[in-house]
Amino acid sequence: MPSGTIIKALSGFYYVKSEAGIVRCRGRGVFRKQNISPLVGDYVEYSAEKDSEGYITAISERKNELIRPPIANVDQAILVFSAKDPDLHTTLLDRFLVVIESKKIKPILVVTKMDLLTPKEKEMIDEYISVYRSIGYKTIPLSSKTGMGLEQIKSIFDGKVSVFAGQSGVGKSTLINALRPDLQLKTSTISKHLGRGKHTTRHVELLEISKGLVADTPGFSAIDFFGMEPTELSFYFPEIRDQMSGCKFRNCLHVSEPKCAVKEAVETEQIQAFRYQHYLMFLKEIQERKQRYEK
Ligand SMILES: Nc1nc2c(ncn2[C@@H]2O[C@H](COP(=O)(O)OP(=O)(O)O)[C@@H](O)[C@H]2O)c(=O)[nH]1
Ligand SMILES: [Mg+2]
Ligand SMILES: [Zn+2]
The missing domain is CATH 1.10.40.50 (Probable gtpase engc; domain 3)
Structure with a gap:
């Protein structure tokens, strides 16, 4: 039976990306009885009636599952922090790292807006970067404005499901747009222009970036240590x-x-x-x- 990854769930349909392309599938009642419903990120088997339509017959066991955004089988979290504007927030960064480590997801640190730094500020940021690298975290400084670091970040997505995380205004949408200019995600300057930040969509979709899949909505908005000993x-x-x-x-x-x-x-x-x-x-x-x- 053909198989693939659910990349989008919308109006009762699941869009499964497989070798055959994208197949629009319905779930089946059997999942409801088992009290599981297919999630974006699920690896599924499906039965295709036509080339582009079918129904899901089996869901593979999940490696993990996020609640916000609802997505299964996340391999890595890309923690986006800006070097400046807003300033690098190491308390928040360490908080994210603890929560992500506790979920057994691999964190990757991205430091954006490197172009905004004076030489003196850059020295300080470079020091933090070397601290996190010495701990063992892959850390990528970049600028979506100048393009610095973008080639390096492209390779981290390959073969993985990634989710971005980080406070608003650090440049997540701008980075995704720099990697996939055709997507044109809204960035904060544009949303301010429209009157309010419109980043609260519930719906989640996996986008193809390089040879990987990336959630279009940031995850881990709740970063407390609930249930931790x-x-x-x-x-x-x-x-x-x-x-x-x-x-x-x-x-x-x-x-x-x-x-x-x-x-x-x-x-x-x-x-x-x-x-x-x-x-x-x-x-x-x-x-x-x-x-x-x-x-
Ligand atoms: N100078 C500079 N500005 C950036 C960079 N990345 C994002 N910005 C700006 O930072 C603001 C917030 O970016 P946005 O992508 O909306 O942040 P998000 O809330 O994390 O998605 C926007 O005004 C961007 O133009 C960068 O690498 N350099
Ligand atoms: Mg954004
Ligand atoms: Zn001790």
Whole structure:
């Protein structure tokens, strides 16, 4: 039976991209009984009555599933942050990284608007970029205005389903437009002109960029640490995870425990102080939430 990926769901139809092209499929009642409905990103089998029409017969088991936007089988999240305007927001960046790590999705960092930096500002941003690279995150500085970095980013989409994430105004739509000029997604200057930001569409579609699929709507708008245990947090900071086996206490939270290898690594600057500060900040948040809701 032919198979493919659902790239769009609209008005009761699922658009499946397969080797045969795009086939418009209906779901079948059987899914409703099983209490699952096909999602964009699902890998499905279908039965085609005509070349361009058919119905879905089976949904492959999902690797993961996002709620907002509703999409299955996400391989990687492209975290878009601007170097300036708005300023690089490392607290928010680390927050995104923790949530994405916890969902076992691979993060890739993109730093936009590099063209806006003075040489002095560029030095500082380059330093942050090298910190994140040293932790092991692929980090791509770019400018959608000058085209710098665009060739490099094209190759990361190949064979993967990606979702963009990042606060509004950092240049996500502008970047997608630079990669696929034919799409003409609305950017904020245009929406301001129309009176209000129109980025709240519920409907999601996977766009082809290079040899991959990319969600046209940003994901991870809710970035709290819901359901996370205090002891889990260390695992979502790779450089802390690397050190913690050296801590004296097995359940060390790296706050004020004696013989803590993580705190020692902060002192010797193997772990960056700002990353450790964010760890402490998030830990406190998780502990306070637990106290509030779980007593
Ligand atoms: N100078 C410069 N401006 C950019 C760049 N990327 C986006 N912008 C501007 O930043 C603003 C917000 O961009 P937009 O793509 O709408 O951000 P989004 O909310 O993340 O989708 C727009 O005015 C863009 O023209 C860039 O690389 N360089
Ligand atoms: Mg946008
Ligand atoms: Zn410790």
